[in-house]
Amino acid sequence: MLESVKHVFLVLSGKGGVGKSTVSSQVALALKESGFKVGLLDIDLCGPSIPYLLDLEVEDVHQSSEGWVPVFADSEQKLAVMSIGFLLKNRNDSIVWRGPKKTSMIKQFLTDVVWQDIDYLIIDTPPGTSDEHITVMENLRNVKCDGAIVITTPQAVSVDDVLKEITFCRKTGIPIVGIVENMSGFVCPSCSECTNIFSSNGGVSLSEMVNVPFITKVPIDPTIGKLELRGHSILKMYPDSEMSKAFSKIVLEITKSKEA
Amino acid sequence: MLQNFIFNYIDCPGIQSKNAGKVSTCAGCPNQSVCSLSSTKLANPEIVLVHKRLSLVKYKIIILSGKGGVGKSTITSLISRTIASENENKNVAILDIDICGPSQPRVLGALGEQVHQSASGWSPVYIEDNLSLMSIGFLLNNSSDAIIWRGPKKNGIIKQFLSEVDWGSLDYLILDTPPGTSDEHMSAATYLKEADITGAIIVTTPQEVALIDVRKEIDFCKKVNIPILGLIENMNIFICPKCKNSAEIFPALTGGAKQMSEDLNVELLGCLPLDPLLARCCDEGKNALIEIPNSPAILILKTIVQSNNFQLYIFLFSVSSLYKFNNINYLKLYQEYF
Incomplete structure (x- = not known):
């Protein structure tokens, strides 16, 4: 089913809670706003966040003769989304599965979803270097994977784990587009003092250490968590914010590598 | 004859069954005499090994969260350090079962240490006289090495960690886990339930995107019957170091x-505020209890650990006869009683 997909990008991080899903969903929304047809696949089975972030929690996946029909985030059907969250009856239900079951689910996501002709498929992943990652890597061998965007936060505890993820990419031959440093500095709303809550420059020094391009720093901005922003591109809603400048850099990096 | 055998095979109740060796299809089966002996209904030998190793550990607490990056490792280290520093005659150990992203060696300042093998098992790394740590981080040659393992291999190492580490005599064993509800959690739950796990402490951050995953973890605990000691909310407010105004980051x-x-x-x-100095202590492996003793996050965490409720909880939950009443709110019960 991925033959009709023009470009595949992975969003990876060894560490959890660094903003993989936020970046994935915002990148997908931004690409859609730029006129592309986009697919967003969430392979985090134990903790799917994409349905919430795109405000699609009530949606269901339908079965057609060709396969699973993804959920469309917009009426023009330019952003197709697939996540295990759409298959759960109750949002509090846990998926208590060991590796082999997760593997077969992800295989189905990669082979049985009718993506139709999309320009970009963004794959959001769980933290780690285990079953989910190995399965995606193995199944993408036959499809051209354009590369991985690696997300980290600045502190050393996170950089340690992300370093392992980069080793994973190198060992398995996934090209790395670049590193994004998220939660980099918080500007106090009362006094405008910028505090590096989670230290600073971890992403830059990581990119130098492993010789991978550094894409951008995304500052901490509680706006991104606002309920009314769910499902909307920050580039459209707050075009002048530091955050949207950072996201447009990531999008530029993705569309640039397409031309190359 | 062959047909008879196949027939028997299909209807075999299995050796785990109560009826093993007793149902009508067992008649004529060559293994009937073996199956009908109760001694053959042994538990999984691995679980027996874990039980043997951990049976004398008084409190076995697992730190869980469905979400990553909420502070499981930080809170694990702080709880352990607090218990260890306040009870010099009690032995505390941390077992880090995050295989793909072990953080405890860095947070406890033990990067680059090695574990040694002895006749009685692996010797853990000692952080203090009464605080020891085992993590896969100590088994890697290089900190950038990735552990690219599927589930069964991860389960194998967790089993070894639980059954082959020579902790000495222990009062507290605290498990730090990766995010999710998958192999690592199921293995730890299976092995520890037989070894009478005290309970789980669940860590979360305030925003809904984290709570969604944490609710799933609570559902997991209920499904596998691990009692929940309580919930700690981390990173709940941020106090600007310059103007002292508070802001909600998440x-x-x-x-x-x-x-x-x-x-x-x-x-x-309890709820811990976000303290950049605490994050720095973790990055540098310094003991936050000594470096920043007056940080609100440290003070609140200490109160949680010292509180009667917490002590009472772990005591009550460690009494295994109370297990069956997992869903009862013990504190309410206790307060109503007195």
Whole structure:
């Protein structure tokens, strides 16, 4: 089913809670706003966040003769989304599965979803270097994977784990587009003092250490968590914010590598 | 004859069954005499090994969260350090079962240490006289090495960690886990349940996107029958070091951990503010209890650990006869009683 997909990008991080899903969903929304047809696949089975972030929690996946029909985030059907969250009856239900079951689910996501002709498929992943990652890597061998965007936060505890993820990419031959440093500095709303809550420059020094391009720093901005922003591109809603400048850099990096 | 055998095979109740060797199809089976002996209904030998190794550990606490990056490792290290520093005659150990992203060696300042093998098992790394640590980080040659393992291999190492580490005599064993509800958690739950796990402490941050995953973890605990000691909300407010005004970095738009604790009937143990100095202590492996003793995050965590409720909880939950009443709110019960 991925033959009709023009470009595949992975969003990876060894560490959890660094903003993989936020970046994935915002990148997908931004690409859609730029006129592309986009697919967003969430392979985090134990903790799917994409349905919430795109405000699609009530949606269901339908079965057609060709396969699973993804959920469309917009009426023009330019952003197709697939996540295990759409298959759960109750949002509090846990998926208590060991590796082999997760593997077969992800295989189905990669082979049985009718993506139709999309320009970009963004794959959001769980933290780690285990079953989910190995399965995606193995199944993408036959499809051209354009590369991985690696997300980290600045502190050393996170950089340690992300370093392992980069080793994973190198060992398995996934090209790395670049590193994004998220939660980099918080500007106090009362006094405008910028505090590096989670230290600073971890992403830059990581990119130098492993010789991978550094894409951008995304500052901490509680706006991104606002309920009314769910499902909307920050580039459209707050075009002048530091955050949207950072996201447009990531999008530029993705569309640039397409031309190359 | 062959047909008869196949027939028997299909209807075999299995050696785990109560009826093994007793049902009509067992008649004529060559293994009937073996199956009908009760001694053959042994438990999984691995579980027996774990039970043997950990049976003398008084309290076995597992730190869980469905979400990553909420502070499981930080809170594990702080709870352990607090218990260890306040009870010099009690031995505390941390077992880090995050195989793909072990953080404890860095947080406890033990990067680059090695574990040694002895006749009685692996010797853990000692952080203090009464605080020891085991993590896969100590088994890697290089800190950038990735552990690219599927589930069964991860389960194998967790089993070894639980059954082959020579902890000495222990009062507290605290497990730090990766995010999710998958192999690592199921293995730890299976092995530890037989070894009488005391309970789980669940860590969350205030925003809904984290709470969604944490609710799943609470559902997991209920499914596998691990008692929940309580919930700790981390990173709940940020106090600007310059103007001292507080800001919500991860806004609790859906009521945060407090609302969730009420909805799901789980005790909220406390809320820790976001302290950049604490993050730095973790990065540098320094003991935050000594470096920043007056940080609100440290003070609140200490209160949680020292509180009667917490002590009472772990005591009550460690009495295994109370296990069956998993869903009862013990604190309420206790307060009503007195």
